[in-house]
Amino acid sequence: DQQVKQNSPSLSVQEGRISILNCDYTNSMFDYFLWYKKYPAEGPTFLISISSIKDKNEDGRFTVFLNKSAKHLSLHIVPSQPGDSAVYFCAASDSGSGGYQKVTFGTGTKLQVIP
Amino acid sequence: ETGVTQSPTHLIKTRGQQVTLRCSSQSGHNTVSWYQQALGQGPQFIFQYYREEENGRGNFPPRFSGLQFPNYSSELNVNALELDDSALYLCASSPTGGRAGETQYFGPGTRLLVL
Numbered sequence: 001d002q003q004v005k006q007n008s009p010s011l012s013v014q015e016g017r018i019s020i021l022n023c024d025y026t027n028s029m030f031d032y033f034l035w036y037k038k039y040p041a042e043g044p045t046f047l048i049s050i051s052s053i054k055d056k057n058e059d060g061r062f063t064v065f066l067n068k069s070a071k072h073l074s075l076h077i078v079p080s081q082p083g084d085s086a087v088y089f090c091a092a093s094d095s096g097s098g099g100y101q102k103v104t105f106g107t108g109t110k111l112q113v114i115p
Numbered sequence: 116e117t118g119v120t121q122s123p124t125h126l127i128k129t130r131g132q133q134v135t136l137r138c139s140s141q142s143g144h145n146t147v148s149w150y151q152q153a154l155g156q157g158p159q160f161i162f163q164y165y166r167e168e169e170n171g172r173g174n175f176p177p178r179f180s181g182l183q184f185p186n187y188s189s190e191l192n193v194n195a196l197e198l199d200d201s202a203l204y205l206c207a208s209s210p211t212g213g214r215a216g217e218t219q220y221f222g223p224g225t226r227l228l229v230l
Contacts, residue, residue, distance in 0.1 A: 004157070032216030043119065043205055043221030044158070051216060089157050093216060100171030101148065101209065101217060105157030 003027045004092050006106035014114050019077040021109050023090030026071065030092040034103070035064060035075050038087045047088075048075070080113045087111070119208050119222035127228045133194045136225045140187040140208030147189045148219065149181060152203040164189060193227075201229045 005024045013019045023033075031052040036044035050057040050064045050073070057064050063076045077084055090106040120139045128134050140147050146165045150158035160173035164183035178194040187208070193200055203226050207219035 006157075034216070034218075036221075041223060043207070043223050045221070046218045049216055049218070091157075095216070100163045100165070101146070101219070102160050102163070102171055102173065103148070103158075103219070104160065105150075107155065107157045 001026075002107075003030075004090055004104050004106040006088075006090055006109050008109050009107070010110045010112070012112045012114060013080045015082055016079045019075075019080045019084065019111055019113070021075040021077075021088050021090070021111065023073045023075075023106055024071055025073075025092050027092070027094070027104070028071070029094045030104075031095050032093045033064070033066060033073050034091045034093070035062075036089045036091060036105075037084075038089060038108070044089055077111075080111075082113050082115050085111055085113045119206060119220050121204075121206055121222035121225050123225060124223070125226045125228075127230065128196050129230050130196055130198060132196050132229075133192065134196060134227060136191045136193075136204050136206075136227070138189045138191070138206035138208075138222055140189065140206070141210075141220055142187055144187060144208035144210050144220070146209045146211065147183055148207045148209075149189075149191045150205040150207065151175075151200075152205060152224070153199075154202070158205055161191070196229045198229050201227060203227075 034049040035047040038044040087108045148163040149161040152158040163171040183189040203224045205224045207221045
């Protein structure tokens with residue numbers, strides 16, 4: 001049962017253009033959503049998050065949009081840079097999960113930014 | 116501030132054996148979570164420890180067990196290894212009780228191969 005889905009395994013974007021990574025979820029109890037970036041041979045690194053009471057959160061070149069009615073979120077990177085090339089994981093957690101942080105990850109989207 | 120470290124980086128075991136993986140959290144982080152990442156998949160939550168007690172568990176059998184020590188180190192033990200246990204094992208620490216949405220800091224992982 002894949003509760004967090006990233007349907008695009010890969011994405012290629014030209015440097016300077018916008019990268020849009022999409023994520024869908026099925027569990028309506030999720031109330032925090034996070035994006036992590038992962039380079040080869042490294043652990044995932046936190047990028048940006050959004051709580052379910054918001055529909056947008058922005059941090060520099062990175063913006064996350066949340067559409068609760070559609071159970072969909074997206075990560076926008078503008079402008080894309082070659083150093084952004086990595087695997088991006090969408091993740092979600094439920095604050096009512098019994099006092100602990102059970103984070104559910106998607107399968108990841110590999111972003112390649114072409115110089 | 117040192118990051119999260121894991122040892123060993125790679126490990127080969129045979130089916131039926133037992134394995135212990137180690138993690139050193141960031142100083143001051145009371146919560147550690149362990150994840151299994153199979154090839155082509157996102158990390159899957161195994162369990163979480165808070166102040167040396169397991170306070171949350173994912174869909175993993177009891178042969179997956181853990182320990183957390185007062186010096187911010189922790190262990191993941193897997194008994195009776197199966198071929199499907201071959202994966203990258205990630206630990207992640209967070210500063211407080213693992214609230215939903217709290218940033219987790221991941222180690223680089225231990226790649227386990229079961230033959």
